[in-house]
Amino acid sequence: MPTIKSIICLLSTTLLVKADLVTTKTLDDFDSTRVIGTWMTVNDGVMGGLSKGGSVVSKKNTLMFNGKISLQNNGGFSSVRTSGKTHDLSAYTGIELKVKGDGRKYYLTTRTGGNRMLAYWSPIQPAKGEWAIMRIPFKSFYATYFGKKVPTFKLNTKKVSSVGFMLYDKKDGDFQIEVESIKAYKE
Template identity: 30%
Template sequence: MSRFRALWQASLNATKKALTWSAEDLIPPSERYIFSFNSKEELKKWHLYSDSEYGGLSSASLEIRDAGNGSKGIFSGKLSLDVAEDSKWNITRSGFCGMRSKKFDGFIDLDAYDTIALKVKGDGRCYISTEHTLVQIYTENWVNSPGQQEDNSWQAFVFMPKDNWYITKIPLTRYLPTWRGNVIDADLEMNPSRIVGMSLSVNAEGGVPGARSGPGDFQMEIDWIKALRTQ
């Protein structure tokens, strides 16, 4: 009988808790921080990459600086189109750098959201064709094949003004499936409930009139990255 009473009480408590749920418990908040660049601990969540992995001479750094109005992330470096003479890779030009988040602990579920937002400040350089920053999202593979270890990559391009803080919003519907930098011509849909990572990158080539392009220094300041529910 005591076991029955315990089960009954547990059921009753669960029912009472369900009845007292508020709308906030049932509806996710309108925004969710994914990354906030406000401490050096944040740097442990990211790693850098560049064409130097393939014989190029570009370089990048990521640090946290206190600008007097709070800490911000600084993604900066130098883009070079040159290739090391002793490179074992068969490439003739280089000129890219990026920062990619380390894989989340499992994955994050953004199914309740429809937009990725970033608060950033550019430097007048054109980031990946037409003065854009390349923002990538990585999801688990569509097919869990033993021979397919790379995550799916989804890319979108966003405008970044010079010298002013700007909040750019990218609907998830604008992300295109890619394979090693090339857009996949296939009818595929992102699964926002299985996000495993994100990245930002910059390329020396491409641009619009008046924008900086070509080899040289670059710098992007980052305050935060959020997921938004706009509908």
């Protein structure tokens, strides 16, 4: 009959083996590895909105994306994204984030070049005030055109040209999300 100690030992070994099966490629750690490019801001001012938002790299080498959403003038979104080189991530399962949220629902976004208005979104809602590792599989991303879902376009992971974050929850108020790392992962 197995003892509690032997069961715990077996579970610990199983968890360690499972953890070793995940391979990652750092895309940005906001310190030395800056593979995915520079960060740029796009707020609802592009369509007359009044939301304010942007990103800075903190002294702790984290990306701080924060601001204030305003629903005035039919606004209501703020986003940051990279611009830079195109990457072939087809050997990977998805994107892994180490992130701390504010309880609001954000979108992890990607782009693949070509049509600059076409983006791919996947919802994320990191816990308020707590660091978490989130794995977002590429298959969970859906195509959008000016924020509207487009069912016919599939994410081409061979040509990922941008990664970003968007807040588009139609709620007024302050927001902040902090990101320690962005990686491609493979299970």
